[in-house]
Amino acid sequence: MEPAGTGLGREGERMAAVDLSTHPGHLARRLQQAHSLLWGAMVSEETTSPQFAVLNALLEKPGMDQRTLSEHVHLDRSTIADIVARLAGRELVERVRDPADGRRNVLKLTEYGRRVHGKLVTRTGRMNRVFLAPLDGEERETLLRLIARVAGAAEELRG
Amino acid sequence: MEPAGTGLGREGERMAAVDLSTHPGHLARRLQQAHSLLWGAMVSEETTSPQFAVLNALLEKPGMDQRTLSEHVHLDRSTIADIVARLAGRELVERVRDPADGRRNVLKLTEYGRRVHGKLVTRTGRMNRVFLAPLDGEERETLLRLIARVAGAAEELRG
DNA sequence: CAGAAATACTCAGCACACTGAGCAATTCCT
């Protein structure tokens, strides 16, 4: 299965360097980085992609608390707190303490937040077409499906 | 080509929420995050995946300066400086001013750095098998190839 | 050879993303 898998170099080489282009983690980082650069150029410099994910989730399910939101967009509770604080500071999101349960922050989009989301949806569609331009329709679908499968499985490993 | 592409909601909905699982950027972030979690559990808590990429590049081409290194691993010059500083602090990497060109830092692995790299290579192989376990052999190859194509093309867009 | 351009790096500032510790509020159990 592995022709020269362990990478025993010739002569006195102790351990050969590895080809990073076969490492999914390295590729994932490059992909994410390339995406975030393109996002800044084609979608928005103010609102980042994770921020958009939060806006989108809150449009779909207003009234969520931060924990539920964090599960929804697959982000850490602390990270969500940071992002929500920034969005609240920019008046895109309204965050109020739940009077019925004093632990929770109840989150909703503001009218302005809905407007911004709408604008970003359009631009995001354009950007995704450019981003995936090197692939044909079937390849695009395959890529998204395979990433979702690997990411989903890895996320399962630690609830 | 797009059955209901623009997402015009029924009734008075202004702009429907989007399905993030069709957004490569969101999936890329999840993939990277899941990977980094698994890395911490299966490979190393001290040495991160980008740090390993740097060690690996320096094993392959000792004597590089930071700029060359940054192109090699697709990381920013500032980010490389941070990472190299951490690795140098842990005595994994030797960083000396080039006497022939006082602008450059010449970088090399220490003997200790080579030992650490060797240990990580083995563990990284194990981890990658677990990470990609949900896919069969052909799917793995496809996933890596498609990511590399999209990332490479996007990196081209801005030299 | 002196000034200008290019190169390599550093530094500050911001955003994301995690862990672990701690606080406050609620719920559960006796």
Place this chain on the structure above:
DNA sequence: AGGAATTGCTCAGTGTGCTGAGTATTTCTG
């Protein structure tokens, strides 16, 4: 009802990753 466990959030600390400004060194040009 009262103490324990759970839940939701915040805060501090670390690492990754970018931009933009600034510094030092080398190279290019007149």
